[in-house]
Amino acid sequence: MIDFRxxxxxxxxxxxxxSNTNIPVTSQQGLASLSPYLNFDPSYLPVSQPEFIFxxxxxxxxxxxxxxxxxxxxxxxxxxxxxGASGLYRGVKATSIAGETGKLRRTxxxxxxxxxxxxxxxxLGVIMIMYTCAGIGLTWLRGTDDFSRSCYECCGIQIAWYxx
Numbered sequence: 001m002i003d004f005r006x007x008x009x010x011x012x013x014x015x016x017x018x019s020n021t022n023i024p025v026t027s028q029q030g031l032a033s034l035s036p037y038l039n040f041d042p043s044y045l046p047v048s049q050p051e052f053i054f055x056x057x058x059x060x061x062x063x064x065x066x067x068x069x070x071x072x073x074x075x076x077x078x079x080x081x082x083x084g085a086s087g088l089y090r091g092v093k094a095t096s097i098a099g100e101t102g103k104l105r106r107t108x109x110x111x112x113x114x115x116x117x118x119x120x121x122x123x124l125g126v127i128m129i130m131y132t133c134a135g136i137g138l139t140w141l142r143g144t145d146d147f148s149r150s151c152y153e154c155c156g157i158q159i160a161w162y163x164x
Contacts, residue, residue: 076125
C-alpha cells in the first residue's frame with residue numbers, strides 16, 4: 001500500500017507518478033464540500049423534501065393506531081423491568097428468611113424475578129391495550145384528537161379495571 005501522507009509523490013514504488021495535490025475538496029468553486037465518507041457531492045440532495053414518503057392524501061403524522069403498538073410495547077417492557085426488580089427484592093427476602101443457599105437460592109431468585117416480571121408486563125400490557133383501544137374508539141366517534149379524549153380514556157379505563 002502506498003502512503004501519500006509522508007513525502008507525497010516520492011513514495012517507494014510510485015516513481016513520482018502519483019500525487020495527492022490534485023484531489024478536489026469541493027465539487028466546484030463556491031459549492032458544498034464533498035462528503036469524506038460517501039464520496040459524493042451533498043449538494044445533489046434536495047433539502048426541501050420531507051424525510052419520509054407518505055401516500056397521496058395521507059396525514060403527515062402517525063395516527064392513533066400506529067402509535068398504539070409502540071405504547072403497548074413500551075408498557076410491556078417497563079412492566080417487565082419493574083416486575084423483575086420487585087421479584088428480585090421479594091426473592092432475596094424470601095430466600096434469606098428460609099435460609100436457602102447455593103444453587104437452590106439462585107433457582108428461587110430466578111423464579112421470583114421471572115414470575116414478577118411476566119406478571120407485571122402482562123398487567124401493564126393489558127392496561128395499555130385497553131387505553132389505546134379506548135383512544136382509537138373515542139377518536140373515531142368524536143372525529144377529533146384532543147386532550148379531553150385522553151381524560152375520558154383514563155377515567156374509563158380506571159372504571160373498567162377496578163370494576164372488573
